[in-house]
Amino acid sequence: MTTLAPGADVKQQLQGIKKEIKEKKLLINKTTRVENTVTVELAKIDKSLMEKQASLNALNRELQQSERNYQRTENEIENLRKEIEDRKHQIQKRLVSLYKAGYVGDIRFFFSPEPFPQMLENLRYSRCLLENDKKMVTEYNGRIDALKQLQGKLVNDADKKGKIKSDIEQKKNEIESEKKNKSDYLAKVKQDKRNYQSSLHDLEENSRRLQAIIQRLEAISRKQRMEAAAKKRVNKEKEHTSTVEKKVETVIPPSSDTGFAAQKGRLAMPARGKITGKFGRQKHPQFNSYTFNNGISISAPSGSDVRSVYDGKVIYAQYFKGYGNMIIIDHGNGYFSLYAHNSRILKKTGTNVAKNDIIASVGDIDSANGPSLYFEIRYQGKPIDPSPWVR
Numbered sequence: 001m002t003t004l005a006p007g008a009d010v011k012q013q014l015q016g017i018k019k020e021i022k023e024k025k026l027l028i029n030k031t032t033r034v035e036n037t038v039t040v041e042l043a044k045i046d047k048s049l050m051e052k053q054a055s056l057n058a059l060n061r062e063l064q065q066s067e068r069n070y071q072r073t074e075n076e077i078e079n080l081r082k083e084i085e086d087r088k089h090q091i092q093k094r095l096v097s098l099y100k101a102g103y104v105g106d107i108r109f110f111f112s113p114e115p116f117p118q119m120l121e122n123l124r125y126s127r128c129l130l131e132n133d134k135k136m137v138t139e140y141n142g143r144i145d146a147l148k149q150l151q152g153k154l155v156n157d158a159d160k161k162g163k164i165k166s167d168i169e170q171k172k173n174e175i176e177s178e179k180k181n182k183s184d185y186l187a188k189v190k191q192d193k194r195n196y197q198s199s200l201h202d203l204e205e206n207s208r209r210l211q212a213i214i215q216r217l218e219a220i221s222r223k224q225r226m227e228a229a230a231k232k233r234v235n236k237e238k239e240h241t242s243t244v245e246k247k248v249e250t251v252i253p254p255s256s257d258t259g260f261a262a263q264k265g266r267l268a269m270p271a272r273g274k275i276t277g278k279f280g281r282q283k284h285p286q287f288n289s290y291t292f293n294n295g296i297s298i299s300a301p302s303g304s305d306v307r308s309v310y311d312g313k314v315i316y317a318q319y320f321k322g323y324g325n326m327i328i329i330d331h332g333n334g335y336f337s338l339y340a341h342n343s344r345i346l347k348k349t350g351t352n353v354a355k356n357d358i359i360a361s362v363g364d365i366d367s368a369n370g371p372s373l374y375f376e377i378r379y380q381g382k383p384i385d386p387s388p389w390v391r
Contacts, residue, residue, distance in 0.1 A: 012381070016292065031192050038186045045182060049175045056168045063161045070154040077147045202322065260310050260335040267309040267390045270339060271362055271373040273300030279385040294383035295338065295376030302371035306339055306360040308353045309377075309390070317349045323374065324365025329353060338376040341367040 277297030308329055315336075316328035323340035327347065330336055343363025347353060364371045377386045 016294075019292075031189050035186065035189045038182055038189060042179065042182050042186065045175060045179045049172065049179065052168060052172055052175060056165065056172065059161060059164055059168065063158070063165065066154060066157050066161060070151075070158065073147065073150055073154060077151065080143055080147065205321065259333050260312075260331040261333060263310055264389050265391060268307070268356065269298065269390050270309050270337075270375050271298050271300040271304060271306050273298045273304075273362075273373070275299075275387070276369065276372065277374075279383075279387060295374055296386050297369065298373045298375060299369070300362045300371060300373055302362055302364065303343060304362045305358045306342060306362055306373055308355060308357045308359050309337055310335075310355050312337070312353060314347045314349055314351045314353060314359070317345050317347055317351075319365075322366050324363065324367065325360065327359055329359075334380040336376075336378040338374075338378065340374040341365050341372055 275296050276299045277293055279293055279296055281292050306327075310329075310331050312329040312331040314327060315330045316326065318326070320326045320340075325342040325345045326338065326340040327342070327345060328336055328338050339360055341363055342360035343365060344361040345359075346361070347357075347359045353359060362371055362373050367374075375386055377384050377389055
């Protein structure tokens with residue numbers, strides 16, 4: 001995570017943002033490839049669905065033909081039933097006639113008063129009639145059995161085709177479900193891509209703003225160097241009678257045993273909470289990319305106090321996009337502290353603050369992790385791990 005800081009470190013922050021821009025572009029390219037892959041898979045699913053639908057339509061036509069054949073067979077059976085009923089009626093009439101004639105078998109013809117040749121002819125004729133009736137009944141029964149078998153076959157075919165139709169309907173539902181899942185996934189990929197593009201736009205905007213700040217700070221730095229050079233010339237003129245020892249004494253740097261440098265391991269946490277984001281290179285859990293955190297994140301209740309870790313002067317106190325309401329304090333001797341994502345800022349730029357003064361309230365402005373405080377310590381513009389400094 002990159003942040004605004006005074007001095008030369010702004011250039012380092014700009015480099016960090018440019019690195020994040022590069023990573024966002026890589027993520028956008030990755031989501032574009034995923035989007036294209038899912039689109040191809042959807043096209044294959046559509047083709048498979050069309051093939052299954054065509055197969056289903058063919059089976060429906062076959063089923064309809066089978067149903068027509070089934071109906072035609074039922075009509076044939078009905079016609080045969082009528083024919084059989086007629087035949088049955090004829091047989092019944094013949095039986096009645098035979099009964100009335102007193103038919104008792106072939107022995108009747110032997111006791112007939114008719115001549116023997118006529119008697120044989122009558123016997124042969126009677127047998128032919130009986131055989132014909134018998135054949136007619138046998139054929140009738142055979143037709144009935146055959147039609148019953150055919151009807152049973154059609155019923156089985158209809159059941160089989162009904163099962164196939166059900167299976168294909170189920171397959172169709174599965175394909176449509178898969179298509180919906182793929183469509184939902186594609187929509188998510190596209191939304192992620194839009195989010196990356198929006199984030200990339202924000203990063204590029206921050207980059208332009210930081211570039212403008214760099215130019216402004218460099219102009220201020222040039223002015224300060226010029227003023228310092230002029231002041232140095234004046235001091236040399238005023239101190240030309242001073243001793244060499246005294247001149248050396250004026251250029252001795254402050255002792256590192258005093259001031260902010262002596263507070264390592266003694267500073268109180270700027271907010272009461274749990275450290276949830278550590279200093280250094282961190283891996284993104286979802287996108288398999290790395291970012292560098294210049295500070296630590298402290299999860300704390302919204303509205304709770306944010307306190308200055310040491311005496312200093314507020315040099316920045318306003319909203320900065322991506323970091324919410326942000327405060328930067330100059331502690332002297334090249335040390336700075338930064339506090340971001342605040343819901344409120346309670347100190348103005350130029351205000352002197354003491355150790356443990358309340359300077360802001362915890363918030364979630366531009367925070368992706370809910371209410372939290374983002375905290376940095378800088379030395380000569382470079383970020384250092386705050387963890388060993390606080391207790």
